[in-house]
Amino acid sequence: MNRVRKTFSRRARVATGGAVLAVVAVAGFGAVSANASANASTSTTTSAAAPAPAPARATTTSTHLTVDAAAKAAQAALDAAEKENQRVTVAVVDRNGNTVVTLRGDGAGPQSYESAERKAYTAVSWNAPTSQLAERLEQTPNLKDIPGTLFLAGGAPVTAGKAPVAGIGVAGAPSGALDEKFAQAGVDALAR
Incomplete structure (x- = not known):
């Protein structure tokens, strides 16, 4: 085949x-x-x-400021600064460090925006005024290496039942003591 x-x-x-x-x-x-x-x-x-x-x-509950309360605190801090002719920025962060409100006063410097947020974040993170935390740097200088923090006076924590629920940061005045005074005015406004 x-x-x-x-x-x-x-x-x-x-x-x-x-x-x-x-x-x-x-x-x-x-x-x-x-x-x-x-x-x-x-x-x-x-x-x-x-x-x-x-x-x-397996669950937890946390307390946070309302937006209205955060705005009230920020405005009170800004008003306190303006009464003393200071040009500042005020930031309020929640318990997790997220910015809730930022008010930049007329004439505030560009560096004050980020500084106010970082001071607020630092205050709520350690539940202490940032002036006290700045003093801790002498014993533990590597604290300043933690991202998002700023260890300069000007941040104040807001607490509820001794637990931090927010932080208020102010930046732009010629001294940290003034910044912190204004931040504390924001905290005090929440008590009224």
């Missing part, structure tokens, strides 16, 4: 190989798509189930 052996042209081999790859790709996509659909319907069914409550010992 004579067998006839045919050789395909290069073009025919490329076309055949391309067709085979296309079939494999479509089949693979269909399998992945079907699998994703099955997972989606399973997760939809699972998410419809009632959530399991977390045990009481």
Whole structure:
């Protein structure tokens, strides 16, 4: 028997190989798509189930200033500074160090914005006025290396039940003592 052996042209081999790859790709996509659909319907069914409550010992509650209270404190600090003709920026941060309110007084320097936020963050982080914390640097100088902090007078913590709930930072006056005096005026406004 004579067998006839045919050789395909290069073009025919490329076309055949391309067709085979296309079939494999479509089949693979269909399998992945079907699998994703099955997972989606399973997760939809699972998410419809009632959530399991977390045990009481696994959760915590924290207290935060309202936006209105933060704005009141910031305005009181700014007003105290303006009464003494000081051009400052006031920042109020929440317990987590996130800025809630920032008021930049007329004529306050550009550096005062970030400084006020960092003083507020430092005060709430350590639940102490930043003037006291600046004194601690003598015993522990590497405290100043903690990101986001500024160990200069001008920050005051706001507490509720002895726990820090916010920090008020003031920057821009010619001395940290004045900045801190104005920050404390913001804290005091919350007691009224």
